[in-house]
Amino acid sequence: xxxxxxxxxxxxxxxxxxxxxxxxxxxxxxxxxxxxxxxxxxxxxxxxxxxxxxxxxxxxxxxxxxxxxxxxxxxxxxxxxxxxxxxxxxxxxxxxxxxxxxxxxxxxxxxxxxxxxxxxxxxxxxxxxxxxxxxxxxxxxxxxxxxxxxxxxxxxxxxxxxxxxxxxxxxxxxxxxxxxxxxxxxxxxxxxxxxxxxxxxxxxxxxxxxxxxxxxxxxxxxxxxxxxxxxxxxxxxxxxxxxxxxxxxxxxxxxxxxxxxxxxxxxxxxxxxxxxxxxxxxxxxxxxxxxxxxxxxxxxxxxxxxxxxxxxxxxxxxxxxxxxxxxxxxxxxxxxxxxxxxxxxxxxxxxxxxxxxxxxxxxxxxxxxxxxxxxxxxxxxxxxxxxxxxxxxxxxxxxxxxxxxxxxxxxxxxxxxxxxxxxxxxxxxxxxxxxxxxxxxxxxxxxxx
Numbered sequence: 001x002x003x004x005x006x007x008x009x010x011x012x013x014x015x016x017x018x019x020x021x022x023x024x025x026x027x028x029x030x031x032x033x034x035x036x037x038x039x040x041x042x043x044x045x046x047x048x049x050x051x052x053x054x055x056x057x058x059x060x061x062x063x064x065x066x067x068x069x070x071x072x073x074x075x076x077x078x079x080x081x082x083x084x085x086x087x088x089x090x091x092x093x094x095x096x097x098x099x100x101x102x103x104x105x106x107x108x109x110x111x112x113x114x115x116x117x118x119x120x121x122x123x124x125x126x127x128x129x130x131x132x133x134x135x136x137x138x139x140x141x142x143x144x145x146x147x148x149x150x151x152x153x154x155x156x157x158x159x160x161x162x163x164x165x166x167x168x169x170x171x172x173x174x175x176x177x178x179x180x181x182x183x184x185x186x187x188x189x190x191x192x193x194x195x196x197x198x199x200x201x202x203x204x205x206x207x208x209x210x211x212x213x214x215x216x217x218x219x220x221x222x223x224x225x226x227x228x229x230x231x232x233x234x235x236x237x238x239x240x241x242x243x244x245x246x247x248x249x250x251x252x253x254x255x256x257x258x259x260x261x262x263x264x265x266x267x268x269x270x271x272x273x274x275x276x277x278x279x280x281x282x283x284x285x286x287x288x289x290x291x292x293x294x295x296x297x298x299x300x301x302x303x304x305x306x307x308x309x310x311x312x313x314x315x316x317x318x319x320x321x322x323x324x325x326x327x328x329x330x331x332x333x334x335x336x337x338x339x340x341x342x343x344x345x346x347x348x349x350x351x352x353x354x355x356x357x358x359x360x361x362x363x364x365x366x367x368x369x370x371x372x373x374x375x376x377x378x379x380x381x382x383x384x385x386x387x388x389x390x391x392x393x394x395x396x397x398x399x400x401x402x403x404x405x406x407x408x409x410x411x412x413x414x415x416x417x418x419x420x421x422x423x424x425x426x427x428x429x430x431x432x433x434x435x436x437x438x439x440x441x442x443x444x445x446x447x448x449x
Contacts, residue, residue, distance in 0.1 A: 008141050015133040016156045018088060023160030025091045025185040026126045029098065029119060030060070031161070031259065031281060032168045032178065035274040039103045039178075040115045054385035060123035061252075061381045064374035067124030068131070072367030075132060083132040083366070085193055090125035092189030094118040099182035130157065131370035138354040139362075154350035155292040162285035169282045172275035236368050240359050243417040244369070246410035247349055247356075248376035253407050254315070254346035256384045257400070258284060258339045270332050280332060287340040295351055304352035305419055312411055314345035319404045323397040347411055355422055380407070 029036060075083045098118050104111045130153065137150045164185075171181050259281050266272045266280055295307055318341050325338045349356060360368050384403055391399030 011140055012137060012152065015084070015136060016152045018084060019130060019133050019153050019156040020160040020163075021188045021191065022088055022091055022126055022130075023157045024164045025095050025160075025189050026060070026122050027161045027164040028095075028168065028181055028185050029115075029122070031165045031278060032172075032181065033260075035172060035178065035278070036115075038274075039105075040101075040111045041104060042109075042112075051386070051389060054389060058378075058382050058385055060119045061374075061377045062123075063120050064123050064378050065371060068370035068374035069367065070124075071132065072370045075135070075366030075370070076363050081136070084136070085197055087125040087132070088189050088193035090121055092186050092193060094121040094125070095182050095186035095189055099179050099186055131366065131373055134353050135357060135366055135369060138357045150351065150354045152296060154348070154353075155289070155296055158285065158288045158292050162282065162289050165278060165282035165285050169275070169279045172278055236360060236364050239417065240421065241368055241372055243414035243421075244349075244356055245372045245376050246414035247347075247418075248373055249380045249407050250312075250315070250411040251346055251348035252377050252380040253384055253404060254342050254348075256381060257388075257404075258342045258346075260385070261388055262335055262339050265326075265335060266332055270335075272332065280336060281339075283336060284339045284343055288343045288346075291344040291346075292350065299351035304355060305415065305422065308347060308349075308352055308415055311345050312347040312408070312415065315342070315347045316408050318342055318345060319408060320401070322404070323400055326397040326400075347408075352418075356418060359418075359421060 071083045071087070074086070098115060101114055101118075102111055133153050134150055137153070141150075164181075167181050167184060170176075171178055263277050263281060266277045267274070272280065295311075298307055318338075322338065322342075325334070329335055329338070357365060357369055387403050388400065391402055393399075395402070
């Protein structure tokens, strides 16, 4: 990757590999849920089964805000590196438990509760993972190389998703024990945790801490008090947090619809087996990978916010026509086209995450970014998963728009806000550089006199 020194290149590689491993483990259950929910939850009618599927899915995200606050505190007070090591360790433990967990037929409702707790652990650990990794690179690398360096993390998430689907498809297609997939996931998580211990702390965080220590080195008691007060007094613009929240809501909507909601359609309307649904979704994930590769490449030549605007307009066009597609499709291939289109143009924060993050103060950056990310996932997945069950029941496929349209509007509002914010930041930086330049010239003239 051009423009990066050796240490920065190693950081990009380690974090990208770690993010891939983390999301491989996280998505393994989600994409095998069509099979595993039958093993860990009681058998019920189709409506109750849909609600149980929604519950199993949401359990991964519902407590993410608590994880965001916990890892945010660690990241802002101790360091960014510690969080990404802890998260991979948590993921490996949950995978080991699920790999050895007895089914509902063997131990009853206890299996349902244990697998739910494991999913909660995975959701909380993935919360600190992606925010910590993106923040680490945003604070380590300068633009424009920063855009290309941070964007591969989103690609790593997609690759982890796709590989989890690939492994799930392989295991189910050949009739292998599903536990094999989780043993692979646990091994991968352990490797990721060990690899990340080689990372160094980010320059932004280290410099901010050093600045406080230098200013109050003579009085250690006062230094501690002033450091705490400095962190408390740092102000975060609530409009900035809200704008980021609105934009973060878009991706979980697209993800749930493309993989989970459409997966249920494949199972109940087209009578595909769990193995066939998993294989079908694996093909969709390949389009997700191709999409991110394309947009990562473009981010080095095109301003990232412009890329997001194009993706948003394309997403809106697909979403508005989505109910018509669903009403008239007669073959799983037709649904595959819709899923692929939704995923390909899904409007998320990548490749502009580093642009958003720089507008948050250093000592509150991790907490606010991770909490905003977690709340957007938790609320959107709960509203989408349970909402679609009832909205489509009463309004058919057109009920989907009741959720989709407001989220699209929210994304547009957030994007417009960051465009104005970044424009103002750019102009103020130019004025600052110009005044510094004029000051130096005046200083030189005075010295020559």
